[in-house]
């Protein structure tokens with residue numbers, strides 16, 4: 001049995017190792033000069049919802065059948081990964097999820113898995129960009145054509161697994177699915193996930209999944225700040241769920257308590273994909289300043305973002321804060337009215353009845369100084385992709401599996417939709433599923 005795995009990030013490495021363990025001869029093609037993909041940039045927190053009910057609460061609109069596979073297979077997949085020699089340290093967490101850290105960090109994890117793969121006879125080809133699928137006369141996928149350096153090479157195999165990491169780095173596809181502000185998004189991912197898996201498979205009749213118009217990412221400081229690629233996590237505004245977000249009109253536009261990844265998509269739909277994250281000193285000390293741990297460095301998300309050049313205001317009254325924001329094109333009277341109305345609703349216990357409800361984490365903005373930071377949408381990975389079944393088989397537009405073709409990780413869409421419950425877990429579970437099914 002021969003197999004081509006396209007993309008050497010989380011899903012690709014897992015698929016390759018699982019297939020190899022089951023006796024396949026695996027070639028792993030990687031577009032970049034170094035493998036790792038977004039896994040290499042990640043926090044290395046491998047997490048998954050504990051039960052199906054937990055997953056439904058975290059991601060109500062995700063595909064229920066694929067979600068069940070994810071939740072049920074995750075614990076055994078963690079044990080399998082430990083069996084491959086990875087160190088997975090359980091982290092303290094909320095009761096609705098399993099959380100492990102890939103100790104001592106993703107780069108060592110990648111080096112370890114690759115070393116294992118190559119020492120067991122696996123072939124890694126870097127600088128190899130898969131461009132097109134090859135089919136035999138029955139329509140079965142029988143290999144890929146890849147650009148390797150200046151040449152084109154055909155890699156024949158019994159099965160092809162697409163693990164190219166999504167289409168977040170493709171401006172044309174982003175504009176198609178995420179609209180006119182998508183050029184303003186900050187790419188919070190590796191730059192090579194340009195939708196090659198999606199494009200190659202749909203070119204031979206594969207179906208796109210639901211969730212094509214949604215994506216996972218986090219708010220980052222707005223331009224002119226430029227966040228260093230290796231340090232995305234330190235500047236990620238996870239605490240937007242504890243804050244108030246206003247747009248250039250000074251209006252709230254989302255229930256911030258849904259979480260930063262949902263706020264991030266809501267900001268994408270605001271003028272200029274720009275918003276201001278507002279909080280008081282209590283939220284600043286409790287959430288905006290983070291101690292670090294689990295691989296993340298300590299950070300002051302406000303002052304470090306300001307130092308990078310992000311729009312930022314600190315003031316001792318709400319009036320001065322609103323006034324200061326006018327310098328950035330924000331309608332000041334709108335901000336003041338929004339914050340005054342929000343604070344009154346919080347004090348009276350009716351935040352959930354605001355026109356834009358605030359159902360949880362309704363922190364008042366009352367303890368000076370007050371902080372406002374310009375933030376914008378960043379895209380980490382797309383939640384829509386190829387339609388698959390529970391074994392990772394890519395389905396055609398009539399719902400039939402395309403023989404010989406599989407997808408895993410971000411390339412397999414619809415498992416999450418709008419919300420998200422872990423990225424690395426998708427590659428772990430569906431990479432193994434695809435490899436096991438392909439080998440039979």
Ligand SMILES: Cc1cc2nc3c(=O)[nH]c(=O)nc-3n(C[C@H](O)[C@H](O)[C@H](O)COP(=O)(O)OP(=O)(O)OC[C@H]3O[C@@H](n4cnc5c(N)ncnc54)[C@H](O)[C@@H]3O)c2cc1C
Pocket residue numbers: 006007008009010011012029030031032035036037038039040041042043044045046047128129130131163164165166188189190192193194196197232233380381408409410411422423424425427
């Ligand atoms: C800053 C940051 C922090 C994150 N933190 C976490 C976290 O703590 N926990 C978590 O669960 N998730 C996290 N994630 C998300 C996680 O990294 C991704 O969900 C995961 O890496 C996706 O796995 P993948 O294999 O689908 O894609 P990737 O890991 O991105 O791998 C895709 C690979 O395919 C290659 N490729 C693309 N096109 C081709 C082609 N045509 N031919 C050959 N190769 C190709 C790419 O170069 C890349 O190496 C984070 C991501 C980032 C950027």
